[in-house]
Amino acid sequence: MNALELDHITKTFSGHLAVDDVSLRVPTGVIHGFIGPNGAGKTTTLRMIMDIIRPDAGTLTVLGERDPAVTRARIGYLPEERGMYKKMHCLDFVAYIGKLKGMRPAEARERGAQLMDQFELGKWKSATVDALSKGMQQKLQFVSTIVHEPELLILDEPFSGLDPVNLEVITDAMLQYRRRGGTVIFSTHMMEHAERLCDSLFMIHRGRKVLDGPIRDIKSSASHPAIRLRCFGDASFVRDLPYVTRVREQGSDLEVFLDQESNPQILLQEVVKRVAVMSFDIAEPSLYDIFLELAGEKGRQRITADGQLVDHEEGTP
C-alpha cells in the first residue's frame, strides 16, 4: 500500500502557481525526501497533505484515506515554522498534542515522559518551554511530533537550525522510525542530507514535479557521470575544452561534467598530455547535479556558502 498518493494536485495563491499538477506515490516504510530550492512548493505540498490548506484541484489519499479528519491522528507533522506555547510546561505541551491526536490523557503523559527521557529532556518535564535552550526546544518539538506513534511522519525542513549533535539525534530517530515500519516524508533544500537519508525522493521546482523515484534508480539513470580530477599544475584549461559542459572546484579537486556523447577517456587523454594527473575518478553524479540537469535551468541556481541550493530569483542578494 502507498502511504501517500497525490493525483494532479494544483494550488494557486493570488495568481501565483505554487504547486502545478503534481502527482506522486510514496510507498509505505520508506524515507522519502522532498527536494527543491526555497520557494519551489515543498511546504505548500506538505501543508496540503496535512489539510492545513486545501488544493484547488486534484485528490489526495493519505494512508489509504481521503478524509483528512480521519488521518490527522495517524500522522506526525513537524512544520518548518516551529513553535510551542512558551509558558506551558514541557510535558504538558507534549501531552496536549498527544491528546489532540486522540490519546487518552494518562497515556499521552506516560508516553511523553518516556520520550522526553529518551531524548535526554527528562529533567525538564515540569519546566516551562521558554526555560529550554533552542536545541532542547527543537528536540521537544520533535518529541511532540512523534508522541502519538504516528504511522506517517511528515517533517518540513527538519534539519534547519539544528546543531550537529541534535542533527544526529533527529537523523537516528528517523532511521529508527523506518526500521519499525513507519514512513517518513521530509523536505529539505540541502541535497547532501537527502542523499544520505532517503530511499526515494521527489524533486520539485517552481511548483512542478521534476523527478521522483528510488534514489538508486535516479542515480543510475543519470546520463552524466561526474569526473573528479586532481592534478599537479594549472588545470583550468579544462574549462575551455569543447565537450566539457561544466566545471566545479571542490577544494583542490575539480569536478568536471562532459556532454552526452563524450567519453571520459577523451578527457583523461587530454589532461595527461598537459599536466601530471594524481587521480581520475568517475563518480556517481550528486543529487545536486542531477537536479540542475533536470531542472534545465543551469545558471539560475547557485550554491550558498553552507551548501544550500538557492534559486536566483528567490530573494538572494
Added chain:
Amino acid sequence: MIRRILWVTHREYLAYVKTRTFLISALAFPIMLIIGFSLPVLLESTAKPARTFTILDPGDRYATDLLNRLFAGREEESILLDGREYHYIPPTAFTHQVDRGDHQVVLEQAVQDGRLFAFLVLTPADSTHLCDASYFTIDPAAEDFPRVVRHVLTRVVALQELLPRVGDETVLLRGLDGLRFATHAVTEKGGELATAAHMIRSYAPMAIVYMLWVSVLVMSSHLMTSTIEEKSTRVIEVLLSSVSSFEFMMGKLVGLAGAGLTMLFTWAVPGALLFSVVQNPTVQQVGAGLGGAFSGTTIFWFITFFLLGFLFFASIYVGVGSVCNTLRDAQSLLQPVMFVLMIPLFLMVYVTNNPDSIISVVASFFPPFTPFVIMNRIPANPPAPLWQIVGAALLLLLSTWLMVRLAAKVFRIGILMYGKAPTLPEILRWARQRS
C-alpha cells in the same frame, strides 16, 4: 471532533484562569467595590478643614438673631455640619477700612483670596419678599451650609415680621413647616417609603449592562491577543496539524466563554458576601438596591446573553486576530467594531429611563446591541416582555451562528498568513468564498 474541541477548550480555559491577569481582575473587582464603599465612610470620619463665613446685614436687623440660633448651645461662634466647622468672622474684620458702599466688593475679594468661604448679604423687605438674602460662595456645589442657613433664617425673619400679626408662635411655626410629603415606592412587598436603595434599584440595570459589556470586551480582547500570540510564536501550524481550524477556533471560543463566566462568578460571590456581611448602612442600601435587580430570572438571562454576546463579538475578534500579526494591526481593524460597541453604553441612561420606548425596543433587536440593550431592559421598569426577550435571543443566536461560520472561514485563511495585514474588503472577500 467534540473531544478535540474539548481539549482545546480545556487548555484555553486553564491558560486564562491560571494567569496573573485573571487573578488580578478577579480580585480587583471586589477590592474596588470595598474601596469604593469604604472610602467615603473613611473620608467622612477624617477631619475636614474649617470654613469661615460672615453676614452683611446693615442695621443688624436679623444677623444677631440668626447667629444665635445657628450657634445654638455652642461656646464657639461656629456651627458643625457633616464633620466640618463653619466659623463666623464679623464683617468688620474685612471691611473696617473701606466705605460702606464697597463692603460687598471687599468681601467678594476675600472669598476669591480664600480668606472667606462664603458670606450672606441681607437687605430689607420689598413688596414681594419679607427679606432679600443673597449667598456668595466660592463653592456653590456645597449645598448643606446654605440650606441650614436658609432654614434658620426663614424662622428668624418669620418670627420678627409675622409674629406680631399672627400672635401665636406655635401656629406660625406649624405654618412654616407646612405639610409632610413622602414618596413611596411600590414593590412586591407593597408600598414602602422610598429610600436610597430604591434609587439604586432603578439604576441597577446600568450596572448590569456595564458588567456585561466589560466582561464581553475583556474576554474577546484576550481571545484576540492569544490568537495573535499563537501566530507569532508559530505554534499554530503544529496545532492545525492535529485539529481542524474550525475545531481549534470553537475550542478557544468555548474555553474563554467558560473563563468569562468564572470571572463573573468571582465578581458576584465576594460582591454578594460583602453586601451581606458589612453592616454599614450605605453598603446595605446599595446591596438591597442591586440585590433587587438580580432576581433568578435576571441571572438566567444574564448568563444567556453573556454567552451569546461573547460568542458574537469574540468571533469578530478571533477573525481579526487570525489575520493580524501585531496588536496594532488588529486595533486599527477593530475600530469600527469598537464604535458599534460604544453605542449601547451611550444608550444606557436613555434605555434605563425609557425601557419601553420604540428606540429601546428597536435597539433590542439589532444583534450587536441586543445583549446590552435587552439586559438593560430586563431588570428595568416596566421590564421587557418575554416575547421580546426570547425573540431578541433567537435573533442574536442566529446572527452569532452566522458570525461564527464567517469567522471560521476568515480564520482558516488568515491564520497562516504572515506579513501585511489584509484590508477589510479583502477579508470580506474571503468570507464570501466557498470553502
